[in-house]
Amino acid sequence: xxxxxxxxxxxxxxxxxxxxxxxxxxxxxxxxxxxxxxxxxxxxxxxxxxxxxxxxxxxxxxxxxxxxxxxxxxxxxxxxxxxxxxxxxxxxxxxxxxxxxxxxxxxxxxxxxxxxxxxxxxxxxxxxxxxxxxxxxxxxxxxxxxxxxxxxxxxxxxxxxxxxxxxxxxxxxxxxxxxxxxxxxxxxxxxxxxxx
Amino acid sequence: xxxxxxxxxxxxxxxxxxxxxxxxxxxxxxxxxxxxxxxxxxxxxxxxxxxxxxxxxxxxxxxxxxxxxxxxxxxxxxxxxxxxxxxxxxxxxxxxxxxxxxxxxxxxxxxxxxxxxxxxxxxxxxxxxxxxxxxxxxxxxxxxxxxxxxxxxxxxxxxxxxxxxxxxxxxxxxxxxxxxxxxxxxxxxxxxxxxx
Numbered sequence: 001x002x003x004x005x006x007x008x009x010x011x012x013x014x015x016x017x018x019x020x021x022x023x024x025x026x027x028x029x030x031x032x033x034x035x036x037x038x039x040x041x042x043x044x045x046x047x048x049x050x051x052x053x054x055x056x057x058x059x060x061x062x063x064x065x066x067x068x069x070x071x072x073x074x075x076x077x078x079x080x081x082x083x084x085x086x087x088x089x090x091x092x093x094x095x096x097x098x099x100x101x102x103x104x105x106x107x108x109x110x111x112x113x114x115x116x117x118x119x120x121x122x123x124x125x126x127x128x129x130x131x132x133x134x135x136x137x138x139x140x141x142x143x144x145x146x147x148x149x150x151x152x153x154x155x156x157x158x159x160x161x162x163x164x165x166x167x168x169x170x171x172x173x174x175x176x177x178x179x180x181x182x183x184x185x186x187x188x189x190x191x192x193x194x195x196x
Numbered sequence: 197x198x199x200x201x202x203x204x205x206x207x208x209x210x211x212x213x214x215x216x217x218x219x220x221x222x223x224x225x226x227x228x229x230x231x232x233x234x235x236x237x238x239x240x241x242x243x244x245x246x247x248x249x250x251x252x253x254x255x256x257x258x259x260x261x262x263x264x265x266x267x268x269x270x271x272x273x274x275x276x277x278x279x280x281x282x283x284x285x286x287x288x289x290x291x292x293x294x295x296x297x298x299x300x301x302x303x304x305x306x307x308x309x310x311x312x313x314x315x316x317x318x319x320x321x322x323x324x325x326x327x328x329x330x331x332x333x334x335x336x337x338x339x340x341x342x343x344x345x346x347x348x349x350x351x352x353x354x355x356x357x358x359x360x361x362x363x364x365x366x367x368x369x370x371x372x373x374x375x376x377x378x379x380x381x382x383x384x385x386x387x388x389x390x391x392x
Contacts, residue, residue, distance in 0.1 A: 004337035009205040014238040041382040042210040048380040054389045062392035131327020141200035184244040186237040196258035
């Protein structure tokens with residue numbers, strides 16, 4: 001039998017974790033963001049392609065650059081969050097393949113020659129890494145507020161070179177539990193799973 | 197300070213977890229698959245949309261139906277895995293929104309009327325749930341072998357109705373550590389992250 005994560009750990013990651021909208025004034029340090037990435041990076045990706053990129057907006061100036069792209073309902077919680085991460089995807093991720101997949105030097109060229117496969121790989125795996133990011137933040141004691149309510153094209157024009165595109169945003173900090181909404185129901189196993 | 201997952205937990209989830217290709221004969225029970233889903237379901241999705249669907253192939257008959265869709269390099273490890281999960285996406289996920297997002301009954305219709313937004317939401321959030329699935333399996337003591345080397349169209353035709361599409365596959369079981377390849381390097385913080 002493999003070791004399993006403790007019951008307390010499962011509560012932090014899944015059962016008791018909530019999406020937060022209101023933030024306590026406690027800051028998030030750069031060291032915490034580095035420690036967070038040092039967990040995320042280990043999550044599995046196709047051929048170790050690791051296409052996700054992370055931009056951490058910490059200063060009022062950086063937040064102001066994001067503000068015009070946000071849906072109205074996402075402005076206040078994002079402006080007040082200690083950090084807002086932009087989870088993005090590098091569609092030229094394969095340029096790093098010689099480092100990431102050293103035993104098969106042809107891999108970079110395979111992706112470079114097949115732009116449809118590269119695009120699919122980039123977005124699927126960058127999004128999987130987004131999932132790892134949310135759980136790694138929680139594992140590390142941070143609360144998350146992930147959001148897709150924003151104008152991706154505006155964010156891309158403001159923050160990224162042409163080969164990098166925003167995927168979703170995630171506020172990070174220490175949430176105010178007293179401001180949480182009641183938790184929404186989830187689907188039962190038999191509604192979404194099938195055993196064959 | 198929020199509680200954080202123990203160092204042992206972080207090793208199980210991230211630091212020491214590996215993608216497995218060779219499986220020990222220990223089976224995975226239906227109870228374990230139900231317990232796995234009961235963690236995955238709590239992961240956050242846009243408007244609690246929960247678009248991922250999970251098909252668990254346990255029997256030789258079910259595996260044989262999958263076999264013709266697999267890339268040659270994925271056949272042996274998949275046929276020998278105790279369970280192969282097909283992580284799929286329901287593009288009509290919004291039909292469940294009255295249950296999932298009960299305080300805003302208009303949400304289902306918003307998605308039904310905007311097929312581009314529904315498609316983007318389905319795929320992004322279904323893939324995030326795929327990330328939660330991999331980490332929840334590890335948290336629960338299972339080893340994973342996620343794969344995208346297969347013919348999605350063949351899998352969809354064989355297993356799913358038109359509104360559900362396969363995303364990726366994930367073998368589940370107890371891996372043979374002695375058969376692992378050396379771990380590939382990861383990108384450093386400064387290669388993929390930026391602090392603003």
